[in-house]
Amino acid sequence: VQLLESGGGLVQPGGSLRLSCSASGFTFSDYPMNWVRQAPGKGLEWLSNIRAETRDVYYADSVRGRFTISRDNAKNSLFLQMNSLEYEDTAVYYCARDLRVAFDHWGQGILVTVSS
């Protein structure tokens, strides 16, 4: 199992960024997927979940209405569209596979920095 995030970088407050997570080593379409972030020196924060079959989506209150999770099963890819970014969104963002209601595999993480 391998998960590889990309698309991070420096963005100004109010700006947008789209993260991608490329999956390999498992049947991507069989698994729900998640985004989790970690602000510098802080703990983990769950952000969003997308179901495998229905593609229903769920969000933490902190990002609902600003972030959009999506997936392309044909391309084994997970995405996170982040709009109206705030300083407090600065963090390392991880994609994580959902197995048995836990996060059993994680990507290496990608840094998003919101700064003027």
Add this chain to the structure above:
Amino acid sequence: QSALTQPPSASGSPGQSVTISCTGTRSDVGGYNYVSWYQQHPGKAPKLMVYEVTERPSGVPDRFSGSKSGNTAFLTVSGLQAEDESDYYCSSYAGRFTWVFGGGTKLTVL
């Protein structure tokens, strides 16, 4: 979606046992048997150590064990080893396909 409560730090000598607590509410820890624990070394991605309160993924030493009582979950590390020194996070399912994490506990092996 309030964070679960963990002690900021814990410590023990090699060979000893240490237990880390994770306190939530009836809406998360107390309401579901879906508590998981993660080990995170500095600069690395988290690693799943325990899921469904007590289950260990393949490859995780049986020195790591989980339990729960009411709204509080516990991770016990027995026979402490130097490589167990790390940050540990609990997480609980909170219903409607949402999750909540604890603030993390820094485990020091003395």
